[in-house]
Amino acid sequence: MVFPEKSKLLLVILLLVGFITYTGFIYKDLPVTTSHATSAAMEGKALWQQKNCNACHQVYGLGGYLGPDLTNVFSKRGPAYISAFLKNGTPVMPNFHFTQTEIDALLAYLKNIDHSGTADPRKFTKHYDGTIE
Numbered sequence: 001m002v003f004p005e006k007s008k009l010l011l012v013i014l015l016l017v018g019f020i021t022y023t024g025f026i027y028k029d030l031p032v033t034t035s036h037a038t039s040a041a042m043e044g045k046a047l048w049q050q051k052n053c054n055a056c057h058q059v060y061g062l063g064g065y066l067g068p069d070l071t072n073v074f075s076k077r078g079p080a081y082i083s084a085f086l087k088n089g090t091p092v093m094p095n096f097h098f099t100q101t102e103i104d105a106l107l108a109y110l111k112n113i114d115h116s117g118t119a120d121p122r123k124f125t126k127h128y129d130g131t132i133e
């Protein structure tokens with residue numbers, strides 16, 4: 001026998017403690033538990049889906065191509081500029097006749113997706129292993 005009974009038990013306990021600690025560590029950092037969307041942002045998202053903004057606009061390059069990508073419109077253009085579009089529409093973009101509360105909710109949503117990352121692929125850094133940042 002290579003290991004005496006006592007060190008086998010010690011080994012099992014060590015592995016168990018290691019396993020439990022590592023599992024706890026991994027589950028503590030799950031990305032789904034770190035969502036910071038406010039309730040206004042969630043309402044804005046619901047409006048975004050109801051009015052189908054995505055038919056003409058993209059988020060992270062996905063969506064229709066009649067209007068511009070809106071992932072980072074909040075930091076690029078600011079709330080006053082966005083509100084003007086949402087209040088009045090344009091000859092191409094419909095006027096949805098939003099209330100101020102609905103506009104605030106959409107602004108909160110656009111601010112939220114703006115914080116989630118940068119959409120413009122021209123600014124990505126390419127790594128040697130093919131990943132991007």
Ligand code: HEC
Binds near residue numbers: 055066067070086091
């Ligand atoms: C029928 C297509 C269409 C729909 C639906 C639409 N938009 Fe637009 N939107 C446009 C177009 C096109 C523009 C660019 C301005 C123009 O050409 O009139 C625009 C511009 C914008 C801008 C200004 C972007 C910039 O960088 O100048 C914002 C903000 C915006 N839209 C938000 C929204 C939101 C929020 C919704 C949903 C409630 C929405 N749009 C629905 C077509 C649309």
